Amino acid sequence: MESTGYMRGLNFGHWISQYGELSDDYFKSYITESDFEQVARWGFDHIRLPIDYPVFYNEKTGEFIENGLKYADFAIQTAKKYGLNVVLDLHRTPGYSFNNTYDKVKNSLFTNENQQKLFISIWQMFAERYINEGDNLYFELLNELVQESSEPWNELWPKAVKAIEEISPNRKIVVGSNHWNNPDELKYLKVLDDPNIVYNFHCYAPFLFTHQRASWEKNMLAYPCSVVYPMNVKEHKQFFIDNDPWLLENFDRIGKEELKTFIQSAIDFKKEHNCKVYCGEFGVIENADLDSAVRWLNDIIDIFNENGIGHAAWSYRGFAKITDENRNAVSEEMIKALSK
Numbered sequence: 001m002e003s004t005g006y007m008r009g010l011n012f013g014h015w016i017s018q019y020g021e022l023s024d025d026y027f028k029s030y031i032t033e034s035d036f037e038q039v040a041r042w043g044f045d046h047i048r049l050p051i052d053y054p055v056f057y058n059e060k061t062g063e064f065i066e067n068g069l070k071y072a073d074f075a076i077q078t079a080k081k082y083g084l085n086v087v088l089d090l091h092r093t094p095g096y097s098f099n100n101t102y103d104k105v106k107n108s109l110f111t112n113e114n115q116q117k118l119f120i121s122i123w124q125m126f127a128e129r130y131i132n133e134g135d136n137l138y139f140e141l142l143n144e145l146v147q148e149s150s151e152p153w154n155e156l157w158p159k160a161v162k163a164i165e166e167i168s169p170n171r172k173i174v175v176g177s178n179h180w181n182n183p184d185e186l187k188y189l190k191v192l193d194d195p196n197i198v199y200n201f202h203c204y205a206p207f208l209f210t211h212q213r214a215s216w217e218k219n220m221l222a223y224p225c226s227v228v229y230p231m232n233v234k235e236h237k238q239f240f241i242d243n244d245p246w247l248l249e250n251f252d253r254i255g256k257e258e259l260k261t262f263i264q265s266a267i268d269f270k271k272e273h274n275c276k277v278y279c280g281e282f283g284v285i286e287n288a289d290l291d292s293a294v295r296w297l298n299d300i301i302d303i304f305n306e307n308g309i310g311h312a313a314w315s316y317r318g319f320a321k322i323t324d325e326n327r328n329a330v331s332e333e334m335i336k337a338l339s340k
Helices: 024-030 033-041 066-081 113-129 151-167 183-188 233-243 245-250 256-273 290-306 332-339
Strands: 008-011 046-052 085-093 137-140 172-176 197-203 276-282 310-313
Touching: 008 332, 033 066, 046 066, 046 310, 066 085, 085 113, 085 276, 113 137, 113 151, 151 172, 172 276, 183 197, 183 256, 197 256, 233 245, 256 276, 256 290, 290 310, 290 332
Parallel strands: 008 046, 008 310, 046 085, 085 137, 137 172, 172 197, 197 276, 276 310
Antiparallel strands: none
């Protein structure tokens, strides 16, 4: 994504996706115009805007909710006011959520033809709604696919691309890989002869460091030790024996050189296909010590920049603790690392 205005980004997570509550009061207060101004002032060039379908679609009536769509409108227009671009990310769609992993009852998108038609119609709606927007707006079709195989996704996503491009021929469209956008899964994605397509992966490696003591991960929450970066793998030998023996077998230490191996497949994919590649999520949980988080961010962003990979950190509020409860930067060093 070289020189396109999508090189240095932040996710506006936990706002109109994975929200505290589905209410106007929450949406109006969690992110405001001042947040866009601050992100631009810090030197970022775009935001990734996750959105969950209950915000803008009523499953009972089958109608789009104008009162919810206004928040996407607000984000796109306010971003533009401050010179920021937007990746509009469909974080959840009817019949699919990354939180349900392999649950075939809850995640019925790939076996339910009506839900697939609805998925495409959602993107047709967005294409029509934002037809007058230019390269300030990218569409990201679906967040963190988790399926046994990439084949069902390879059947569906080109149909959505075709539907979008029939309305908005020059719209850039972001397509993610399988298994929570694992970079190693990019090679299984269908590659189209289409300059509008941007291929997406996420990176939270090594997971024991970036998600240490995460409340929603049982094995992480149960692990009492603080994990620093660079990481001495042998210090956490039993954890890796129980959870990720591959790391124990392959690394004694994880620093910048080893970090690059986790995304080397994305770098190789970019070179092989001469295509645009984007990292839509990466970051370190606030439980990690700040100095370690800054070192990790500096290293991974150096790798991204050296290889022309645009990126957006998760997240401006929540998880990574980039900002405090008053929306001030927790660490100037972290902001320097993220925005360089």
